[in-house]
Amino acid sequence: MSDGFQFLDIILFAAVAAFFVFRLRGVLGKRMGHDKPPSDPFRKRSAESDDDKVISLPDRNKAESDEEPPEPAVAAEEPAAAGTPLEAGLMQIKLADKNFDEEPFLAGARAAFEMIIATFANGDAKALRPLLSNDVYGDFAGAITERRGAGQTLETTLVGISEAEIIEAELQARTAFVTIKFVSEQINVVRDKKGEVVEGDPTGVTKITDIWTFARNTRSRDPNWTLVATRSPS
Numbered sequence: 661m662s663d664g665f666q667f668l669d670i671i672l673f674a675a676v677a678a679f680f681v682f683r684l685r686g687v688l689g690k691r692m693g694h695d696k697p698p699s700d701p702f703r704k705r706s707a708e709s710d711d712d713k714v715i716s717l718p719d720r721n722k723a724e725s726d727e728e729p730p731e732p733a734v735a736a737e738e739p740a741a742a743g744t745p746l747e748a749g750l751m752q753i754k755l756a757d758k759n760f761d762e763e764p765f766l767a768g769a770r771a772a773f774e775m776i777i778a779t780f781a782n783g784d785a786k787a788l789r790p791l792l793s794n795d796v797y798g799d800f801a802g803a804i805t806e807r808r809g810a811g812q813t814l815e816t817t818l819v820g821i822s823e824a825e826i827i828e829a830e831l832q833a834r835t836a837f838v839t840i841k842f843v844s845e846q847i848n849v850v851r852d853k854k855g856e857v858v859e860g861d862p863t864g865v866t867k868i869t870d871i872w873t874f875a876r877n878t879r880s881r882d883p884n885w886t887l888v889a890t891r892s893p894s
Contacts, residue, residue: 749829753836756878760836762826768885769840769874770824776887777846781816783808793875793888811853819845819865827871831878837888839873869893 754760772791779787785801792800807814821844828839846868850859873889876882 746827746829749831750826752831753829753838753878756831756834757836757876759883760878765838765885766824766826766840769838769872770821770842772874772885772887773821773824773842773844773870773872774818777816777818780804781814783814790884791887793886796887796890799890807850812858813851815847815849815851815862817847819847822867828873834877834879835875836878837873837875838885839871839889841893842870842872844868844870 750762776788776791779791780800780803783804785797785804788800789797821842823841823843825841826838827841828837830837844867845865847862847865848860849857849862852858869892871891871893872887874885875888876885
């Protein structure tokens with residue numbers, strides 16, 4: 661009898677196991693709507709590669725609602741509009757030559773004025789050559805030659821420069837032209853071969869106004885300016 665009961669137990673357990681296997685296969689054999697399809701490793705690698713190149717943009721609506729509005733960008737400072745021809749000319753020169761500045765330029769022009777006045781009085785045309793344009797050098801060298809031919813000498817004492825002011829400025833192509841009005845106190849005396857005064861007063865200081873124009877190629881590496889024109893006030 662015990663063997664009969666054991667046989668019935670085996671049959672019962674087998675039936676229960678078959679029932680559960682059947683139910684499990686029924687569940688696994690169906691694809692639910694939210695199940696993911698089988699993964700394709702090549703397709704996945706391609707998608708990851710594309711995603712690496714994409715830069716996500718912030719949610720504009722969220723930025724507008726959750727964050728404070730950004731401050732308006734400050735525009736780059738531009739040169740102020742020129743009110744006079746002189747200001748317009750200086751602005752053009754500064755745009756062409758970033759190193760140009762009025763104060764250092766005037767300081768150099770004053771030094772050049774003193775040097776040229778003294779060199780001309782000494783009659784040293786060779787020293788004047790690199791400071792002057794061809795036309796101006798021709799005038800200065802001609803005056804020196806004429807003075808020597810007459811057996812005369814020029815004595816100049818520059819007492820001081822009371823005024824040095826930029827009155828004109830312009831840019832022609834790549835060449836900058838700056839005109840300065842110099843007001844100076846000088847003592848000028850011309851003597852003959854015997855040393856006698858033929859012109860001027862050794863004790864008299866004269867106030868003289870000179871208008872000189874300097875020029876420089878703004879593309880040149882040479883920072884020096886050349887005297888290209890001289891005139892007296894009209």
